[in-house]
Structures are given as C-alpha cells and as structure tokens.
Amino acid sequence: MTLRVGIVGLGNMGLIRKRVLDESHHTQVVAVCDPTLEDQAGREGDLLQTTDYREVLEQDLDVLVACTPNNVTAEVVVAALERDLHVFCEKPPGRDLRDTRAILDAAIRKPKLKVKFGFNHRYHESVIQAHTLVQSRRLGKLLWMRGVYGKSGGIGFEKGWRSDREVAGGGILLDQGIHMLDLFRLFGGEFDEVHSMVTNSFWPIEIEDNAFALLRNRENVVAVLHSSSTHWKHTFLLDICLAEGHLTLEGILSSTGSYGPETLIVARRQFEDEAYALGKPRQEIIYFDTDRSWEREIGEFIDCILQDKPIEVGTVHDAWKTMELVYMIYAADESWRYASMAAEELEEGNEPFNGLKEAP
C-alpha cells in the first residue's frame, strides 16, 4: 500500500521530511504547501503545489506532515485530524500549552489516527546506543544529567520568525532546548521539581535567548539544562552520570555539520579510594559517521500506520509532558517577564489532561 502524503511547510525541516518520504517505497507526496511556492503554484505532474494549506487538505490524502511555524501548527494539525488524516507534526507542538491542548483534544477525538511529533533526537545513533546502555543497567542507576544545547543566532536572527514572540511563542528553550528536555525525559522519566533562570541578555527580541534549569524527579535524579542562542559555537553536549560509569553524548550530526561529529563517550568507574588517582582511566569514544535518524523516525511512523501499531515515541503524551516542562521552566523564574503567563497556562492546561496516558 502506498500512503498519499501532503506536507505543509517546506522550510529546512519540510524539505528534509519530503526527501525521506520521496525515498520511501510506502509513501507518495502528492501535495505541498509553502508561502514561497507562490510562483510555482499549480500542479506539476502528480504534485500539487500551493500556498494555502486548505488546498492540501482537500486532496485525497492519508497523511499530513506539518512543518509549519509554531503559530499555525495547531490550526493545521487540528484541521488534518478533523479530515481523518494521520499526522506527523514537527516539534514544538505549537507556541504554547493552549496550542498543544488543542492538538491533543483533536487527537483524543480521533483515537484511530496516528499522531506523532518530531522529537528527532531520539533516533540519533548516539542516543539509541546510550539509551540501550542505560536501560541495560550495566552502568548502574542514573544519578544525574547535564545538558547543553546552544547555537549562535547569526546575522538576521532577531528578524526571523523564530524570534517573533507572536509566531514562535517562546525562544531558544522552546525551539531547541525542547530536544534536550525530551532526552531528559527519555533517560530520566518525568521531572516535577523545577528551578530556573530565564534571560534575554543579548538579542533584541521579546523571547528568551538563554534558559538555565535545574530539574529533579521523584527518584532524586537531577538534570541541569542550559539552552542558549548566544553560544557562539554550536554545541550539543549531554553528560549522563550513572553509579558505575558515565556517558557523554557530544556533537550531533546535522545537515550543516555545525554541531560537530556525533560521539558517545563511555567510561566506567574505576576507583573507590579518593587517594588513589588513576593516570588515564579507560574511556571509549564512539564516532557515528552517518545520520539515519530522519529515515528511522519517518519509517517508524509509516510502519505504525501500515501495521496499525501504537505510536511509541513522540506520542501525544510526550508532546504534552515535554511542552509542560518548557512552561514549568518559564514559570519557575519569577523575574522572567512571561512567567505569570506561563503559570496561567500550566494552571489551565493541567486539569483537562488528567489521564492523558490513556490517550492515543
């Protein structure tokens, strides 16, 4: 069976998703939508190109892929679900918890449809191998994590849609730090104690350019996050400390290669006595040369549709809990100018989603 797919949003992410879908034997992209297609609007062979997402939804589709700016994500995804389409939605799941809630309401009304969110980092080889190690318990129980995810804004950063509060909803934490929060949840489960400092210290924008957070879960695992758009060298770093060793995920393969090579450092605890210092404790650095994350992620989504299997990664529950964590971090810094709004959102959002784990 070939699934007919429409894509809304053909920015960087949309183009990556389209490439993977074009390469799959199980999908055919039949319609795409993006404001930049104004000059090419119309039909090119079997492909409809348009600037209006509603035209995409009017096609005979099975799947809708949403790679939109955050302010239209909820509208597009909800409309797709109402048309009984399976949906793959790029992260973040909207600008704020209200958007996410609208998506989740729609998803709950259509329990037979598959809805998956693009928390792509879980499909990177370093993350998969680190997760296997942690799950095996061969390195003992998880003690703490420290994640740094930073980028340099670059020329014109302040003028892009990601820097516009009305469009994006939040700053670097919502845009990029959300991946690290998703990984914290992957390794450490749910965190319910949150302290933070959220700042806007460099870029002339209304949203944060740095977020520092200290999280703790019920098993006393502590996670420290620094999410930044003033990290002048692009950086991805996740330290995972376990009772019998530690893992460091450093660098992540990306289309530009700007986050460096993707590596996983594995080291085992080798001494007990404080006075005995080892010269050079053994460690292994594993380099990963190819990025198959996009193919794995979309492949799994397609497989879930074709085999009618439940989505297990990037579920509506994952989307809600991760988004909730973003807003808990905003709300935990009383000096952050949007903290009170974030707190209101949390207040509003929590009640209707009790029992969300039972949702599709």
Added chain:
Amino acid sequence: MRRVIVSDDLREAQIRPESGFNSYIELLERDFKTFLASADLVQLPGCPACGHRDYQLDFIKMGIQYVECLRCRTCYASPRPTMEDLDRFYAQSEAIRYWNSTIAQNTASARRQFIFSPRATWVIETASIHHQDQGILVDFYTKYPAYIEELAARGSFSNILVRKPAVSLGEVLDSRICTEADTLDDASVSGVSAFEVVERLFNPLSFLEHVNKILRPGGLIFITTLSISGFDLRLLRQRARNLLPPTHLTLLSYEGIQLLIQRSGFELLELSTPGRLDVALVLDALKRDPEIELPPVIDSILLRRGEHLHDAFQDYLQRANLSSHVWVVAAKMPTH
C-alpha cells in the same frame, strides 16, 4: 557505521615483556625454519581480501614472501602453508607453547584488564544494541580463556561455545563456563568472536562464509586483527617485530577489510582502530635500528617536538583509523 577510539594506560611491556618476547621470537624463528623445510607451500590465486589477481612483491620475512595486492593494498603471504600444515605447526611449535605457558601467564593480569575485559564488554554491549545478546555466542580458535570467563561473568548470551580452541581451556571448560562445539547448525548462532584469527588462516574468505552460514540473520561477527594500513606496520613493514609468520599470513588493508566483509555476505557496522601502541612500537624499532628513515613530518612528531605529542598523535591515529590494531563488527545480511 561507527568507530571507537580508546584511551587508557596500556604500555607494550605490560602485554609483551621485552625478554619474554625476545625468547618467543627466537623460538619461533627456529620452529618455523624446521617447519618450512617440510611444509607444502601453495600460491594463492588472488588477494585473500578482494580476490584481485595482480600484486607486487612487498618483502620477505623468515623465508616467507609477502606481496601487496595492487587493488586493495592488502599484504599477504603467498605462497603460504596449507591449513593442514598450519594446524600441525600450531600443535607442535615450542614457541607457541612458550607463549601460552609463559608470556600469557606472566601478563595475565594486564591482559585481562586491558584486553579481555574490554573485549567482553565490547561484544556484549554491541550485541545488546543489535538485539543479539540472548542467543548463542561462539568463539573461534579460542586462545584466551580469560576472555571467555569475562564474557560469562557478565551474564549475557544463553550459551557460550568454543570451536577449535587453540589452547587448552582447562578450568574454563571443566566448570561449564563454555562448551566445545564439534559442529554448528546453520542459522543457529547470534554472535561469533574471532580474535587474532583472520590473519593466521589459510583462507579468510571461506572462514567468514562459514561464519555467515551459522549466524542467524542479523547475527554479528566480532573480529580483531592487525592491519597493514596501520601506522607502525605501514612504516616498518618487515621490520615490525610483532609481524611474524605464520601467525600473520594476511594483513588486511583498511579497504581490504571492507571488501572481504562485503564479499562474505556481511554488512559492516563498525570498523575501528583502537590501538594504543603504534607510536611506541615505531619508537622501539628506531631504538633497535637507528638506520630506519622516517618521513620528515613523522620524524618531527616522534623525535623532535617532545614526548607530549606521542599520546596526542596516537589518539589521532585512532581517530583517523590509522592504527594497525583493528576491531570489526559486521552483521549477517538478511538476504544472504
């Protein structure tokens, strides 16, 4: 594909102490000379790695001619002793007995710490990532009981089998840590380890094809070997003290490894060169033979810019897959 680089405190003397290794080489030269006088040598029809027929003479060591494949640059002995003769040599050689009874025993603790324990971890963790850690693991031509013990201690794999062990396994077998297998059914095995095996076989391709047959689809083979593309062997060739016939008949090149793996129906998952001794081995060779000429840039790095560069350069060799100590993980392809 992934590659691993390793850092630790390993020094050559810990696993090959000077005086013991000298005695081993002397014994081996004597044994091998006697062996060659009565052995049948067979010319190979092509490169054992890629099958290409064209080659050029590389060097002669202990009476054995090594040639270089003009396609993949694998260095191999041809003509070489048959497998039957090689089996006879290993069974009768005093040098091999000396290695197992003296050097291996005297360095057992360091070998366990730096070699066998990490290898067991490597095998189990990689098998776990690829969901192959619950079935049967077979170690071919077992030379290292400590590796088998380390493997068993970690509690993975339903069963550990040894096939054609090269040494007496004594207590390891007696205490039922592993079992010796006379035959192996097709598609019955999850993992195979073959450490320092490929280089000593008469025909590495047929060995890998046999392994492919007994592995389940997706099953893994773990190989360690010496590569001629590595820094020390590339520079030293026949002067490398650790390159010795008949234990090193095929020195696969980096490219040759990939071709051999592909030809035998595997998908390469890892090709790492986590060696820590290339620089030390070249420095040692220079001490013994000051006439060895180094390329100017290597001369600067090793001899003129201070010892602090040695570790950094060894790290670089690993990172660039230029160390001679090679780790390979490959998976049986489902269609093969």
